[in-house]
Amino acid sequence: xxxxxxxxxxxxxxxxxxxxxxxxxxxxxxxxxxxxxxxxxxxxxxxxxxxxxxxxxxxxxxxxxxxxxxxxxxxxxxxxxxxxxxxxxxxxxxxxxxxxxxxxxxxxxxxxxxxxxxxxxxxxxxxxxxxxxxxxxxxxxxxxxxxxxxxxxxxxxxxxxxxxxxxxxxxxxxxxxxxxxxxxxxxxxxxxxxxxxxxxxxxxxxxxxxxxxxxxxxxxxxxxxxxxxxxxxxxxxxxxxxxxxxxxxxxxxxxxxxxxxxxxxxxxxxxxxxxxxxxxxxxxxxxxxxxxxx
Numbered sequence: 001x002x003x004x005x006x007x008x009x010x011x012x013x014x015x016x017x018x019x020x021x022x023x024x025x026x027x028x029x030x031x032x033x034x035x036x037x038x039x040x041x042x043x044x045x046x047x048x049x050x051x052x053x054x055x056x057x058x059x060x061x062x063x064x065x066x067x068x069x070x071x072x073x074x075x076x077x078x079x080x081x082x083x084x085x086x087x088x089x090x091x092x093x094x095x096x097x098x099x100x101x102x103x104x105x106x107x108x109x110x111x112x113x114x115x116x117x118x119x120x121x122x123x124x125x126x127x128x129x130x131x132x133x134x135x136x137x138x139x140x141x142x143x144x145x146x147x148x149x150x151x152x153x154x155x156x157x158x159x160x161x162x163x164x165x166x167x168x169x170x171x172x173x174x175x176x177x178x179x180x181x182x183x184x185x186x187x188x189x190x191x192x193x194x195x196x197x198x199x200x201x202x203x204x205x206x207x208x209x210x211x212x213x214x215x216x217x218x219x220x221x222x223x224x225x226x227x228x229x230x231x232x233x234x235x236x237x238x239x240x241x242x243x244x245x246x247x248x249x250x251x252x253x254x255x256x257x258x259x260x261x262x263x264x265x266x267x268x269x270x271x272x273x274x275x276x277x278x279x280x281x282x283x284x285x286x287x288x289x290x291x292x293x294x
Contacts, residue, residue, distance in 0.1 A: 015060035020180040087292035164188040205250030212291035219284035230274035
């Protein structure tokens with residue numbers, strides 16, 4: 001289901017056939033397209049080794065993670081990360097999961113992820129499925145831009161939770177291959193039940209987030225600007241504070257590490273305006289390339 005908003009903005013809450021992205025799906029999807037084959041051909045079921053509905057889901061997730069365009073062309077990020085001689089084709093480095101989480105939220109094709117990390121969690125650190133559906137209904141009513149199909153949104157929310165949280169059965173199965181891609185990040189937590197299950201996205205230090213992935217996001221969001229405002233990192237949509245739920249002490253600690261590694265990077269604080277300036281600004285992709293090389 002795609003819900004069109006005025007000004008051609010679309011909210012998408014389906015396309016995954018209720019399948020969360022599994023660990024090896026993105027590599028499978030990459031290899032299929034890189035070999036000149038197609039998701040729409042009958043033999044894609046055999047090539048990918050999954051059911052027909054899962055083929056559709058893999059195609060959806062490739063697009064949602066900005067690894068493939070709408071016309072099924074692989075993006076530069078896909079080649080950098082997932083080619084056989086790429087940075088991390090089997091996603092063994094946790095930094096790759098943080099990187100993909102960022103691109104999933106930033107891309108916005110899977111609307112619930114962008115909404116929850118950029119908007120909704122500013123209202124509620126702890127929330128339930130009902131809270132999220134109520135939020136969407138209020139947003140729809142206030143903007144008159146889209147309508148909410150409650151069944152579709154409920155299914156989509158369930159997929160999102162499976163992407164980030166292992167079930168009790170999966171926790172007991174050390175060889176589990178059905179859990180979602182981001183269960184290792186521990187960024188969304190189940191905090192108990194009050195009638196229904198309650199989840200939380202807490203701002204924490206995010207000690208497992210590599211500082212180079214943080215720097216990549218900062219540079220990617222800054223675009224051509226040579227100066228990066230710390231408040232923008234903390235508060236703006238799609239920036240590190242929102243996407244990674246990192247608190248100020250965690251952000252400060254990682255910036256301090258970056259300042260030691262990158263001599264052209266300078267921290268300034270004038271009249272409470274905290275900024276990062278670059279004598280020579282690094283390229284975001286080069287930062288990633290160096291991270292994986294080391």
